[in-house]
Amino acid sequence: QVQLVESGGGLVQAGGSLRLSCAASGGTFTRYAVGWFRQAPGKERQFVAGISSNGRTNVADSVKARFSISRNNAKNTVYLQMNSLKPEDTAVYYCAADSVSPGYYIPIISREYDYWGQGTQVTVSS
Numbered sequence: 319q320v321q322l323v324e325s326g327g328g329l330v331q332a333g334g335s336l337r338l339s340c341a342a343s344g345g346t347f348t349r350y351a352v353g354w355f356r357q358a359p360g361k362e363r364q365f366v367a368g369i370s371s372n373g374r375t376n377v378a379d380s381v382k383a384r385f386s387i388s389r390n391n392a393k394n395t396v397y398l399q400m401n402s403l404k405p406e407d408t409a410v411y412y413c414a415a416d417s418v419s420p421g422y423y424i425p426i427i428s429r430e431y432d433y434w435g436q437g438t439q440v441t442v443s444s
Contacts, residue, residue: 320345320433324413327438330403334442338398340413340435351416351424352396353431354387356409356440366411367398368424376424381407403442410437 326338340352353368367377367387375387384403389396396413414431416423425431 320347320350320415320417322413322415322433322435324411324435324438327411327440329441329443332404332442332444334403335399335401336403336440338400338411338413338438338440340396340398342394342396342415345415345417345433347394347415348391349417349421350433351419352389353414353416353425354396354398354411355414355428356407356411357437358409361409363412363428364409365426365428368426369396370424371421374422374424376426400440403440405442405444408440408442410439412437 321343323341349371351370354366355363357363369375369387384401386399413435415433416431
């Protein structure tokens with residue numbers, strides 16, 4: 319069983335930066351792809367970025383110029399660096415782990431992930 323805990327969310331002014339962390343315990347985290355999703359009120363959960371177990375990354379086109387994802391396997395942690403934040407980035411951000419897919423694969427659909435964190439709120443003020 320894998321437990322995921324997100325941290326690093328908060329209130330930030332437009333143009334600011336935040337770094338979200340997703341800390342894992344249990345399981346074999348280094349073998350899992352990890353994704354970040356976000357969900358704003360009244361909207362569907364949206365893929366933001368993902369990183370495969372072998373370090374490949376995929377960042378959604380809508381945030382590619384501003385967000386990046388990385389992982390530190392020694393710390394069982396995946397990071398989402400968010401720069402030049404905009405009010406439309408306001409959402410609850412979730413990390414998720416895929417324990418099934420092969421090492422190069424990065425799922426972008428939420429149902430392909432089998433473990434989820436509780437989410438962390440990011441609010442960007444204008």
